[in-house]
Amino acid sequence: MPPQVSTDETDELFTVAADYLRKRLTPELSQPKVAIICGSGLGGLVDTIEETDKVEFSYEEIPGFVSSTVPGHAGKLAFGLLGKNKMPTVLMVGRFHFYEGYNLKQITFPIRIFKLLGVETLIVTGAAGSLREEFETGDIGVLSDHISIPGFCGVNPLSGPNLPAFGPRFTALSDTYDYELRVKAFKAAQKLNFTPGSIKESIYCFAGGPTYETRAEARFLKSTGGDVVGMSTVPEIIVAKHCGIKILGLILVTNKVVEKKPKSADPMNYQQMMNYQDQEPVNHEEVIALGVSKAKDMKNLVKTIIELI
Numbered sequence: 001m002p003p004q005v006s007t008d009e010t011d012e013l014f015t016v017a018a019d020y021l022r023k024r025l026t027p028e029l030s031q032p033k034v035a036i037i038c039g040s041g042l043g044g045l046v047d048t049i050e051e052t053d054k055v056e057f058s059y060e061e062i063p064g065f066v067s068s069t070v071p072g073h074a075g076k077l078a079f080g081l082l083g084k085n086k087m088p089t090v091l092m093v094g095r096f097h098f099y100e101g102y103n104l105k106q107i108t109f110p111i112r113i114f115k116l117l118g119v120e121t122l123i124v125t126g127a128a129g130s131l132r133e134e135f136e137t138g139d140i141g142v143l144s145d146h147i148s149i150p151g152f153c154g155v156n157p158l159s160g161p162n163l164p165a166f167g168p169r170f171t172a173l174s175d176t177y178d179y180e181l182r183v184k185a186f187k188a189a190q191k192l193n194f195t196p197g198s199i200k201e202s203i204y205c206f207a208g209g210p211t212y213e214t215r216a217e218a219r220f221l222k223s224t225g226g227d228v229v230g231m232s233t234v235p236e237i238i239v240a241k242h243c244g245i246k247i248l249g250l251i252l253v254t255n256k257v258v259e260k261k262p263k264s265a266d267p268m269n270y271q272q273m274m275n276y277q278d279q280e281p282v283n284h285e286e287v288i289a290l291g292v293s294k295a296k297d298m299k300n301l302v303k304t305i306i307e308l309i
């Protein structure tokens, strides 16, 4: 039996959604132990589950779910068995974002459904821009911490009445990213012979989007100690931590946010000093394309991590 979280009227919709899914799944699939959120361009992760036992629901049909509106986010929930250990798993193929106009409660709604279904581990994936010279495009970041820029302004998915059935009023986030899972991520990368250095611990800066960073914002974020920046991930992670789900964050670096002003530029040579203007601005098509090109690596990594769980 999955853990039973008692509910009251406020969280009635969570129960309705969980019951809706449970009724349409076999007992084996209705009690997933692992949930995976697929980030931009990473929807291919759904292929890690066997086609034969895959059951999918479009977000539109699940009570309380909103729709995916961003290219690269298909908008479906897929249940199946993953890896050699046939881990019962649920995948969000496409996530919700604050910049789509949804509030943080809507964005994080699925996490509490996962809790009610019995999920113990959440693997959050996403695309992000690199704030550090040493983080190359295509590298994978294993999240060790985050900085929520909207959080400093009171934008937090746990604002408003607390739901004690899920967790406490005040939640400590100091150990949010499970150490054992991070170790497993590195062990999996080693097992798969990933290029040394292409997978690194990273601190994720959550920016609201949908605009990418100005050059000054990029410098500011870098000065905060962040390694990568994206427009998602943190809200889901906060709600998962609140209800006691173990968390692993995997970020694919899809572009570089740091500007490349040459260190040796002659201060009297305005062309040298200003040549960072030549840098191509980032765009979402490039973000998705990078995700698709690294799909195989991401799939193998996630599968191997789950086999180590």
Ligand SMILES: O=P(O)(O)O[C@H]1O[C@H](CO)[C@@H](O)[C@H]1O
Residues within 6 Å of the ligand: 038, 039, 040, 041, 070, 095, 097, 125, 126, 127, 128, 209, 230, 231, 232, 233, 283, 284, 287
């Ligand atoms: O975080 P995911 O959804 O993977 O995608 C990242 O890429 C998109 C911008 O290109 C934003 O949604 C940003 O958060």
Ligand SMILES: Nc1nc2[nH]cnc2c(=O)[nH]1
Residues within 6 Å of the ligand: 127, 128, 129, 130, 207, 209, 211, 212, 213, 229, 230, 231, 254, 255, 256, 257, 282, 287
């Ligand atoms: N904020 C932000 N999100 C991203 N997602 C993918 N790349 C980026 C980026 O450069 N900035």
